[in-house]
Amino acid sequence: QVQAQKEIILKNFNVEINFVAIANSSHMILDQLISDSAIASLIAKDESCQASNVESTIDYLATTPANLKVLIDCTASDHIPDLYSSCFESGISVITANKKGLSGPLSRYKDIMRSATDNKQTFLYETTAGAALPFIKSIKDLIISGDQIEEIEGVFSGTLSYLFNSYNGSVPFSKIVTDARNQGYTEPDPRDDLSGMDVARKLVILARELGLMIEVNNVEIENLVNEAHRDLSIESYLKEIVNDDAAIEDKLNQAIKDNKVLRYVAQLDHNGKASVKLDTLNNDHPFSELVGTENIIKFKTKRYSEYPLVHKGPGAGPEVTASGIFGDLFTLFNIH
Amino acid sequence: QVQAQKEIILKNFNVEINFVAIANSSHMILDQLISDSAIASLIAKDESCQASNVESTIDYLATTPANLKVLIDCTASDHIPDLYSSCFESGISVITANKKGLSGPLSRYKDIMRSATDNKQTFLYETTAGAALPFIKSIKDLIISGDQIEEIEGVFSGTLSYLFNSYNGSVPFSKIVTDARNQGYTEPDPRDDLSGMDVARKLVILARELGLMIEVNNVEIENLVNEAHRDLSIESYLKEIVNDDAAIEDKLNQAIKDNKVLRYVAQLDHNGKASVKLDTLNNDHPFSELVGTENIIKFKTKRYSEYPLVHKGPGAGPEVTASGIFGDLFTLFNIH
Numbered sequence: 001q002v003q004a005q006k007e008i009i010l011k012n013f014n015v016e017i018n019f020v021a022i023a024n025s026s027h028m029i030l031d032q033l034i035s036d037s038a039i040a041s042l043i044a045k046d047e048s049c050q051a052s053n054v055e056s057t058i059d060y061l062a063t064t065p066a067n068l069k070v071l072i073d074c075t076a077s078d079h080i081p082d083l084y085s086s087c088f089e090s091g092i093s094v095i096t097a098n099k100k101g102l103s104g105p106l107s108r109y110k111d112i113m114r115s116a117t118d119n120k121q122t123f124l125y126e127t128t129a130g131a132a133l134p135f136i137k138s139i140k141d142l143i144i145s146g147d148q149i150e151e152i153e154g155v156f157s158g159t160l161s162y163l164f165n166s167y168n169g170s171v172p173f174s175k176i177v178t179d180a181r182n183q184g185y186t187e188p189d190p191r192d193d194l195s196g197m198d199v200a201r202k203l204v205i206l207a208r209e210l211g212l213m214i215e216v217n218n219v220e221i222e223n224l225v226n227e228a229h230r231d232l233s234i235e236s237y238l239k240e241i242v243n244d245d246a247a248i249e250d251k252l253n254q255a256i257k258d259n260k261v262l263r264y265v266a267q268l269d270h271n272g273k274a275s276v277k278l279d280t281l282n283n284d285h286p287f288s289e290l291v292g293t294e295n296i297i298k299f300k301t302k303r304y305s306e307y308p309l310v311h312k313g314p315g316a317g318p319e320v321t322a323s324g325i326f327g328d329l330f331t332l333f334n335i336h
Numbered sequence: 337q338v339q340a341q342k343e344i345i346l347k348n349f350n351v352e353i354n355f356v357a358i359a360n361s362s363h364m365i366l367d368q369l370i371s372d373s374a375i376a377s378l379i380a381k382d383e384s385c386q387a388s389n390v391e392s393t394i395d396y397l398a399t400t401p402a403n404l405k406v407l408i409d410c411t412a413s414d415h416i417p418d419l420y421s422s423c424f425e426s427g428i429s430v431i432t433a434n435k436k437g438l439s440g441p442l443s444r445y446k447d448i449m450r451s452a453t454d455n456k457q458t459f460l461y462e463t464t465a466g467a468a469l470p471f472i473k474s475i476k477d478l479i480i481s482g483d484q485i486e487e488i489e490g491v492f493s494g495t496l497s498y499l500f501n502s503y504n505g506s507v508p509f510s511k512i513v514t515d516a517r518n519q520g521y522t523e524p525d526p527r528d529d530l531s532g533m534d535v536a537r538k539l540v541i542l543a544r545e546l547g548l549m550i551e552v553n554n555v556e557i558e559n560l561v562n563e564a565h566r567d568l569s570i571e572s573y574l575k576e577i578v579n580d581d582a583a584i585e586d587k588l589n590q591a592i593k594d595n596k597v598l599r600y601v602a603q604l605d606h607n608g609k610a611s612v613k614l615d616t617l618n619n620d621h622p623f624s625e626l627v628g629t630e631n632i633i634k635f636k637t638k639r640y641s642e643y644p645l646v647h648k649g650p651g652a653g654p655e656v657t658a659s660g661i662f663g664d665l666f667t668l669f670n671i672h
Contacts, residue, residue: 132477133645134470141468145662286625292643303655307628309469313645320639326481334671 020064021057025075028052030060054080062090068336070122072325073098081108084123085115095328097127097321102208103201106215109208122335124328129156129202130295130315132324138311139209142301149210151300152268156202158293158316159186159193160264164278165290169256173248174241181238185293189234190241194224196264199276203266212272222277224248224264255280261288286310293317356400357393361411364388366396390416398426404672406458408661409434417444420459421451431664433463433657438544439537442551445544458671460664465492465538466631466651468660474647475545478637485546487636488604492538494629494652495522495529496600500614501626505592509584510577517574521629525570526577530560532600535612539602548608558613560584560600591616597624622646629653 019034022042027049029038041048061069071087073080073096081101084094094116096102101112102125116123129135142149155161162185166176177194180186186193200219207214223230226244229237255262258280265279265287281288287296295315298308314320355370358378363385365374377384390413397405407423409416409432417437420430430452432438437448438461452459465471478485491497498521502512513530516522522529536555543550559566562580565573591598594616601615601623617624623632631651634644650656 132481134474138470141663141666142659144666145468145659147659284625289620289622289625294643303659304649307630307650309649311647313640314643323478323481323483323639327477330477330480331670334667 018066020066021060023052023054023057026052028057030057054083058083058087058090058092061087061092068332069093070095070329070332072096072329074321074325076100078104081112084112088115088119088121088123091119091121093122093124093332095124095325095332097125097325099128099198099201099205102128103204103216106213122332124331125205126328127321127324129205130297130311131158131317132320132327133295133297133311133313133315135206135297135311136209138297138299138309139206142299142309143210147304148270148302149299150270150302150305152206152210152266152297153300154266154297155263155287155290155295156266156297156315157193157199157264158295158314160199161290161295161315162293163193164262164264165292165294167248167252167262169249169252172242172245173252174245177241178238189237191225191230191237195230196221196223196276199264199266200274203268203274203276207268207272207274210268210270212268212270214272214274218272218274220275220277222275224278251278251280259283261285263287263290354402356402357396359388359390359393362388364393366393390419394419394423394426394428397423397428404668405429406431406665406668408432408665410657410661412436414440417448420448424451424455424457424459427455427457429458429460429668431460431661431668433461433661435464435534435537435541438464439540439552442549458668460667461541462664463657463660465541466633466647467494467653468656468663469631469633469647469649469651471542471633471647472545474633474635474645475542478635478645479546483640484606484638485635486606486638486641488539488542488546488602488633489636490602490633491599491623491626491631492602492633492651493529493535493600494631494650496535497626497631497651498629499529500598500600501628501630503584503588503598505585505588508578508581509588510581513577514574525573527561527566527573531566532557532559532612535600535602536610539604539610539612543604543608543610546604546606548604548606550608550610554608554610556611556613558611560614587614587616595619597621599623599626 021028021030022034022039024042027042027045029042029049031038058071061071069091070093073094075098077098078100080098084101087094102109126136163176163180167173177190181190192198200216200221203219204214204216229240232240252262260280260282263279263281266276268274290296293314293316294312296310296312298310300308357366358370358375360378363378363381365378365385367374394407397407405427406429409430411434413434414436416434420437423430438445462472475485499512499516503509513526517526528534536552536557539555540550540552565576568576588598596616596618599615599617602612604610626632629650629652630648632646632648634646636644
């Protein structure tokens with residue numbers, strides 16, 4: 001996307017974008033002018049590329065002259081967030097889709113935020129919750145304009161949204177999960193989604209944005225993985241998962257009997273009370289009409305009290321996430 | 337709101353805000369340091385205030401030293417937009433909630449936009465459509481990131497949303513309109529809402545944002561005011577309006593029979609085809625669940641193709657509009 005929009009951005013905003021370093025988990029390229037063919041070699045994991053090393057990428061960025069430098073972290077690495085502070089110290093801004101730095105230990109979170117402020121560098125992370133949907137931006141806008149957020153509620157996982165929007169009893173839940181996994185809709189280990197941990201991390205990011213300094217272990221999490229299956233290998237788990245069908249089918253049947261639907265819902269109030277859980281909602285509840293991988297967020301605030309502020313749309317997927325990253329990049333240009 | 341947040345903004349963003357000119361339709365104050373008591377005199381239309389004059393307000397702003405100057409136009413005046421260009425030429429940015437400059441003659445619109453660009457001044461207008469809901473910002477973000485908007489659809493009038501969300505046949509439509517007028521939910525002349533002109537203006541603003549250079553008279557408008565009643569005085573109209581009840585009741589009864597609802601819907605496609613009309617929608621259509629004065633916008637784009645991007649919430653009212661203006665002010669600080 002950035003490559004495709006380079007000329008438009010140069011023309012309309014007089015900003016020239018250059019990739020000087022690009023890497024995936026195994027390979028990287030450090031070059032003043034990275035060409036489309038170099039990107040193709042990287043994707044092909046060609047021998048012309050060096051082995052990936054984030055530290056040397058940051059060193060290279062730090063010593064390369066430019067008006068504005070940015071590291072874009074699209075990994076799920078727990079290590080790279082430890083390097084954000086050294087980016088800020090070297091005059092590099094950071095844009096991230098990686099939830100680990102923001103939802104991990106509070107002390108690291110505070111160090112990252114303090115380092116960005118102290119070094120006057122920009123740190124943007126809209127895509128860590130809701131992909132390109134304006135979850136983070138809405139919170140910033142509401143707070144800066146003096147509104148008070150009383151409650152946040154939503155469906156924050158494209159994967160869990162898809163699973164429960166699809167599950168109507170005609171096909172066993174385990175089959176929906178394994179089919180979704182085969183189509184790449186879940187993590188390679190579906191327990192990463194079903195554990196509720198991904199949703200809890202997003203809720204922690206939003207809570208901290210509200211100034212509520214909670215940790216993931218302060219979130220009441222309903223883990224949808226049977227306790228006996230949590231430590232199995234992926235292969236064994238995928239065999240065992242059919243044994244969980246009866247329990248979830250009971251829940252669905254009860255919900256259907258009550259004219260309700262199952263949705264995996266995240267909730268946060270202004271006291272920091274946070275939970276992520278499989279909820280049974282009325283058929284006419286706004287979350288009941290979600291389709292596909294749609295995410296939704298509902299803000300109840302001092303001003304939006306009677307009727308909440310709602311954003312809805314696909315909250316996952318490479319295209320919309322890339323467009324969210326792009327939005328952050330655009331914000332960065334605007335600030336500088 | 338700005339007054340209440342001044343200290344927080346000074347502390348967090350190191351930006352000091354001063355009001356140097358403030359005016360309503362009849363009175364104004366021009367002073368380097370406007371106090372809360374001066375604002376009270378203005379509201380009271382006290383003798384200590386001068387008679388309102390926009391030209392001299394702009395002159396005063398132009399000659400007052402400051403790092404960043406902004407004129408905020410919250411009027412519905414057709415005259416003030418003619419002065420935006422002279423603001424830009426004098427180094428004054430403009431934030432507006434006034435639809436007239438943006439939806440009026442295309443030549444004036446282009447002059448305003450060109451003048452803002454030529455003089456490197458910022459022109460922001462998020463609240464001209466959807467109050468604080470991110471209608472304009474979403475279009476900018478989608479386009480800059482290289483997405484293509486194929487269709488926009490929504491309910492863009494808080495007043496018409498309220499009227500049709502309330503109208504279920506138990507009370508005549510004319511009574512809902514006059515009650516709403518008495519509570520200040522409609523314009524003093526409800527025909528300004530019922531004519532569809534307000535919605536058409538908003539649609540023109542959004543269309544131009546997409547690069548579709550249409551005029552209000554290119555919009556197919558369904559005027560809900562009986563032709564015979566369009567030229568009456570307000571008083572006579574409010575007496576005559578009961579005679580329109582039968583026609584709208586027929587429409588409602590037909591809709592109820594078909595399990596449908598009535599909603600005043602705005603539509604725009606990427607060829608510039610634009611319409612605003614009273615539509616009958618299925619009971620399970622997302623617009624059918626609107627309540628109160630809620631607005632909704634649905635973007636169908638190249639990326640958001642299967643499932644649209646949706647923003648919903650109160651799209652009218654002084655508090656949310658003020659918070660939208662505040663958002664623009666915050667964007668202005670960020671840019672500079």
